[in-house]
Amino acid sequence: MSELREEFEACFGGLAAIGRDPAGGWTRLAWTDEDRAARAWFESEATARGLTVERDAAGNLWAWWAGSGASDGEDRVVAVGSHLDTVRGGGAYDGALGVVSGLVAVGELIGRGVEPARPVAVVAFADEEGGRFGVPTFGSRVLAGVLDPADLLERADQDGVTVAEALAAAGIDPGGFGPDPARVGRLAALVELHVEQGRGLVDLGQPVALGTGIWPHGRWRLTLAGEANHAGTTRLADRRDPMLGLAAAVLAARAAATELEAVATVGRVLVEPNSANSVPARVSAWLDARAERDQTLDWLVTAFQAAVEEAAGRNGLTVELTPESRSPGVELDRDLTARLDACLRATGLEPPALPTAAGHDAGALAAAVPAAMLFVRNPTGASHTPAETAALDDCLAGVRALVAVIEDLACR
Numbered sequence: 403m404s405e406l407r408e409e410f411e412a413c414f415g416g417l418a419a420i421g422r423d424p425a426g427g428w429t430r431l432a433w434t435d436e437d438r439a440a441r442a443w444f445e446s447e448a449t450a451r452g453l454t455v456e457r458d459a460a461g462n463l464w465a466w467w468a469g470s471g472a473s474d475g476e477d478r479v480v481a482v483g484s485h486l487d488t489v490r491g492g493g494a495y496d497g498a499l500g501v502v503s504g505l506v507a508v509g510e511l512i513g514r515g516v517e518p519a520r521p522v523a524v525v526a527f528a529d530e531e532g533g534r535f536g537v538p539t540f541g542s543r544v545l546a547g548v549l550d551p552a553d554l555l556e557r558a559d560q561d562g563v564t565v566a567e568a569l570a571a572a573g574i575d576p577g578g579f580g581p582d583p584a585r586v587g588r589l590a591a592l593v594e595l596h597v598e599q600g601r602g603l604v605d606l607g608q609p610v611a612l613g614t615g616i617w618p619h620g621r622w623r624l625t626l627a628g629e630a631n632h633a634g635t636t637r638l639a640d641r642r643d644p645m646l647g648l649a650a651a652v653l654a655a656r657a658a659a660t661e662l663e664a665v666a667t668v669g670r671v672l673v674e675p676n677s678a679n680s681v682p683a684r685v686s687a688w689l690d691a692r693a694e695r696d697q698t699l700d701w702l703v704t705a706f707q708a709a710v711e712e713a714a715g716r717n718g719l720t721v722e723l724t725p726e727s728r729s730p731g732v733e734l735d736r737d738l739t740a741r742l743d744a745c746l747r748a749t750g751l752e753p754p755a756l757p758t759a760a761g762h763d764a765g766a767l768a769a770a771v772p773a774a775m776l777f778v779r780n781p782t783g784a785s786h787t788p789a790e791t792a793a794l795d796d797c798l799a800g801v802r803a804l805v806a807v808i809e810d811l812a813c814r
């Protein structure tokens with residue numbers, strides 16, 4: 403038992419040493435030096451356990467225990483894993499926990515002398531967070547053919563570097579970048595273990611949960627235009643101040659979310675000219691909204707829009723609300739999840755079933771592959787911040803759960 407603990411601590415510590423941000427937390431954005439170091443770490447940890455590593459056409463890394471990529475054989479594959487990239491100043495566990503747990507779980511089975519009956523892969527999906535180019539679950543959606551790389555390669559990060567240039571710098575030919583339907587078609591199951599990004603398990607007093615699905619979510623760009631003018635000499639009655647529209651919008655988002663038991667966030671704002679002694683000319687803001695059902699999300703956005711238009715009318719502003727992305731709700735595979743539930747109960751766990759309002763690679767692939775998720779308790783409930791955490795014992799409960807799942811799905 404203590405061997406597994408040491409194994410986990412060493413493996414997790416190796417990845418956590420990469421991308422420490424001087425400003426706090428961890429920053430491993432896709433196709434940067436930090437990401438490259440994390441990928442090299444993955445390759446060396448996998449190789450040390452006797453696994454064979456390869457990269458698919460969408461840039462995701464696959465570490466194989468028996469068997470290999472799409473072209474090799476007809477055997478259906480069991481995959482576990484998550485992602486190595488982080489948001490800016492993110493936590494140590496988001497993504498990392500699933501990859502580390504997958505490697506340690508497979509290493510544990512190999513150490514016990516278990517033989518796989520079918521190929522098992524530990525996957526590290528590329529650019530899950532979209533922290534650099536603004537396209538989340540990039541690697542999994544390109545792999546599945548849901549995102550067309552042609553639409554993406556010219557997208558630029560905040561320094562003007564395009565996806566194509568970033569891929570080339572990472573040694574990946576942008577021309578060969580694209581889906582791999584044969585590989586996706588071979589997946590019998592994809593199980594993603596992830597740190598919980600909320601306090602569901604804390605409230606329920608359990609270390610590990612099974613995911614049921616992912617809430618529908620979307621992002622809208624709000625542009626409020628008024629008139630720039632002098633902050634001292636312009637009478638209040640003469641102002642067309644878009645900041646007042648923004649204030650109303652933020653409050654409207656909160657009110658609609660509260661009313662509908664959903665969540666809504668205005669987390670990004672651009673102000674023009676962004677000058678302390680000017681009435682602004684224009685304010686752009688982004689609404690991120692998520693709800694249990696698609697219809698509830700529609701209601702939320704409708705209520706938001708109505709409130710913003712009303713505030714714009716009162717303040718002499720023009721208003722534009724443009725959808726930037728919309729992801730439908732995802733239901734994870736019920737049969738696979740039921741099998742995992744039985745498997746975990748046999749190990750003594752009593753996993754509750756929890757939905758999540760966060761996007762994941764397992765969700766991005768759920769339409770094409772039987773996909774399931776395991777969540778590990780997060781005492782702070784916080785994520786995308788350095789405060790995100792998980793107790794070592796809970797992490798080990800997650801690894802043991804994954805060991806049982808891989809054994810059940812692939813080793814008998």
Ligand SMILES: [Zn+2]
Binds near residue numbers: 530
């Ligand atoms: Zn994640």
